[in-house]
Structure formats: C-alpha cells, structure tokens
Amino acid sequence: MERILGVILAGGNSRRFGTDKAFASLGGRTLIARTIARARPQVDHVVLAVGRDPKPYAGLDHELILDAGDGADPVQQGPLAGILAGLTYGETRGFAHVVSYACDTPFFPPNLVSTLVTSVPGSQTDCVVAMHNGEPHRIFCLWRVACRARLETAFAGGLRKMEHVAEALALAHAEFRSSDEAPFGDPFFNINSPEDLGKAEHYLNNASALFKV
Template sequence: MRPPLGVILAGGQATRMGGGDKALLELGDGTLLDQVIDRLEPQVTGLALNANGDPDRLARFGLPVLADSLEGFLGPLAGVLAGLDWAAEEGAEAVVTVAADTPFFPRDLVQRLTAAAAGQKVPLVLAATPDGRHPTFGLWPVTLRDDLRASLNAGLRKVVQWTDAHDGREALFDGADDPFFNVNTPEDLEKARKIFEGRV
C-alpha cells in the first residue's frame, strides 16, 4: 500500500467549549491545530483539514479545507467521507484521520496503523488503547467511500458499527499516558497546557 494522505477532523461543534473553533485555541506558541499538524504532517504524503463553515478562517495553515459533503453535522464519519473523496481525487489509496483537539497523539501513528493492516484486503484500522477504540484515529480505504456514503445516507452514525461491518482491525497503543487525550472542556485545555509545558 502506498503511504496514505492525512486528514485532520475539525468539523465538530465544540459545544462543551461554548462553540467556535476548538482547534484554534492557544497551546504553546501556536494553537491546538498547529500541534496536530506538526505531528501528522511528517507521517503522511499530503494533508487536509475537514472543517465546515467559512474556510478563510483557516487560510493561514495553507491546507485544503474539506467541508462535509452531507448536510446536518453527521459526526466523524462524514469527515472521513470528505477525506476519502479528496483522496480519490488525488489518486490515493487511503487516508489516516486524526482529531484536531488531540495534540499528543503518537508520532508513529501512521506507521503502526499501516502495520496493523498487513494482510487485509481492505486496509481499515482504528487506533485503540486498553480503555477502548478511538474512532477518530484510523486508516480508511478509498475503495469503501461509496459504501460509507450509502451507510450515512441510510442513517448510520456510529464509527465502530461501520468498521466492524467491514472487518476493521485495531492498532493497540498503550503506556502510562493516554496518547489520545483530547480537549473537550476548559479544564482539559488547562491540562493540555500543563502537559505541553512539561514536554518542551
């Protein structure tokens, strides 16, 4: 399999943060999104953002901005579909998605997702920790994009329900710290800032 493209999922509504663009909250000398780009960009052959609304607000990042192709804030699978449609236009075989509010995910994420897909006819892998799967972190095949579109139009919303139906696998990440810690609340943001300060 050729190296995948990367898609950062930033299409959520950030209701627990009071709305707005959670990815643009300050962390370190930039934003959450800057930290996510810094981690993912070296791992993939190209990068795009999945975000809804006016794309100009994200212009400074210099990345393609992919809106959900289906209306109604249908959840992360809609962002995955937008990424797969973009990847198809780019001639890619797969994408790896990450969440825009998770600034400490592994720097070998793509390598380990790809390794877990070895031998699969259709490479489909979600990241997991001992606590469970992390459905916004995954390796997704372009060949299933029409199936995903049909499933979303039929009302499916749960990521793991769709991946299980296609014999999706897991790539296990374990350790003392949660590599998929994400920022949902103001308290989480403060915690992220403390973690960041401790790492730089």
C-alpha cells in the same frame, strides 16, 4: 509506494469548550497548528476537513475540503462526513489510504501511521482503529480508499456514529502503548473543555524540553 493522505477533522461545534477549540492556544500554539505539525511527517499530504464553513480556516496554509452530505448541520452529520470527504478527495487523486485525525488530540503518537499500517491483517481490511488500554479511539483510523463507495452508501442510509462503522466495513485494531510524552500517559488525551486544556498546559509546563511538541 502506496500514498497516504492525512485528513484532520475540524469544524465541529466545540460545545463543551465554548469556542472553536481548533484555535485554542496550548503552549503558545493553536491545537490545529500542533495537529498539522505532528501529522505532516507521517503522511504524503494533509488536508483539513472543515465542516461546511471554510472561512475560519482560510488563513491556514493548507488545503481545505468541505464535509460530505447534503449541507445539513455538520454536528448532526458527525465525523464520518469529514472522513467521507477525505476518502473522496483521496480516491480522485490516487491515494491508497486515508488517515483521519482529530484536531483536539495534540499528543497523538508520532508513529501513529506506521503502526496502523503494520496492523493491517489483510487486503480485505477496510479500516484500522487506534486503541489505547483496550479503548478504541475511533477518529484515529487508517481507511482503505477502496471502501469509500460502501461507506458512502451506509452514510446515505443513515450511518452517523463511528461505533457503528463495523456494520458496514471490515475493521481491525492497533493497540498503542502509554507514553511519557502525553498527559497521564495517554497519547490520545483529547481536549474537550477548558479544564482539559488546563491539564494539557500543566503537562507541557512540567515536561522536559525533550517531550514538548
């Protein structure tokens, strides 16, 4: 059985939110805690990619990894720095695949990983990107660990934007349905601002207990 590593991307600057949104409270639990709880049953192991400063995350009972790169501003490095760190970790520990998660999208599908895995069209596919209503959600991806060296080369050559990954790797996509278990039916509803947090809080307050996470 091929093992899958979950990598939760944290450590961004949360510019629009004003504070580190990973620790924002939603329904009495932090976003990072909700993300960990939802990711953990889907994969064999979970690590947190925390930029270049692990101190804010030291109290969490999970292994922390630092972003790849030269120590530059992690905001400029972008999410690929954390994904590369996860691929390197996975490669050295015998994982076949890595699934990347955003820490600000707490309603992502509970069948995220199984759907991504079944959407791999062939052995040469490097990455499967989650989609909803035809829109890609590029942080939520299944990565083949074997693509690490090629992605690292592209990163060293200046690749930073997720939308340009297709220039370096072979991509596929997995479409996810709308869900009653997410605000506005969007399982990839993400929290970028206090207003978004308020919308998510309103959803939780009005959802039935069955749908609360």
